Amino acid sequence: MLVELNIHASAALSSNDHQSMILLKEKNGSRMLPILMSLRRATTLALRAQIPVPTPLPLSVPDMSWHLLRKFDIKLSRVELTAIKDGTFFARVVAERDGEERSLEFCLAQDALVMATAACCPIFVEEDILEAQYMKQTGQNSFALNINVLSRQMLEDALQNAIAHENYEAASQLRDELAKRPPADPATSQSATA
Numbered sequence: 001m002l003v004e005l006n007i008h009a010s011a012a013l014s015s016n017d018h019q020s021m022i023l024l025k026e027k028n029g030s031r032m033l034p035i036l037m038s039l040r041r042a043t044t045l046a047l048r049a050q051i052p053v054p055t056p057l058p059l060s061v062p063d064m065s066w067h068l069l070r071k072f073d074i075k076l077s078r079v080e081l082t083a084i085k086d087g088t089f090f091a092r093v094v095a096e097r098d099g100e101e102r103s104l105e106f107c108l109a110q111d112a113l114v115m116a117t118a119a120c121c122p123i124f125v126e127e128d129i130l131e132a133q134y135m136k137q138t139g140q141n142s143f144a145l146n147i148n149v150l151s152r153q154m155l156e157d158a159l160q161n162a163i164a165h166e167n168y169e170a171a172s173q174l175r176d177e178l179a180k181r182p183p184a185d186p187a188t189s190q191s192a193t194a
Contacts, residue, residue, distance in 0.1 A: 010022055033081070061111065073097060
């Protein structure tokens with residue numbers, strides 16, 4: 001079952017100046033789904049979400065893609081968040097032309113969300129993904145994130161913090177999660193911070 005989401009808020013991450021988080025909230029509910037992305041992309045997305053008509057911002061790759069789709073009379077129907085792997089959400093982008101629906105699988109969710117806001121199309125997620133990944137409130141102003149939505153760098157920082165505070169149970173869980181993930185690619189991590 002698909003659950004419709006709306007872009008709810010943007011949150012800065014104190015541990016990383018180059019990353020941010022967009023919070024998607026279920027349309028008629030209270031669960032929120034966190035999506036990590038670059039600070040620049042999160043800012044663009046937050047601006048697009050507040051203004052339904054595309055504004056004159058510098059064009060990103062998703063913006064250019066959406067403009068190309070529009071130029072060739074292809075309508076973006078919806079974006080569906082379909083998977084999360086190694087802290088990265090993936091999406092299916094569904095478009096329509098001449099009454100025929102086609103989709104692109106395994107797109108980066110952050111790019112698909114920018115396209116969705118530019119095209120003013122709905123965003124959906126499978127119920128089981130939302131249930132497994134939504135942020136759980138742990139206090140009046142605090143929330144807990146599922147460990148697999150965190151980036152490798154955030155996990156490494158949390159591991160060092162857990163060891164420093166002698167929280168060996170948390171350190172063990174963080175080490176286990178890091179062991180499941182592929183090693184960080186130096187070329188990728190450099191381009192992500194540029």
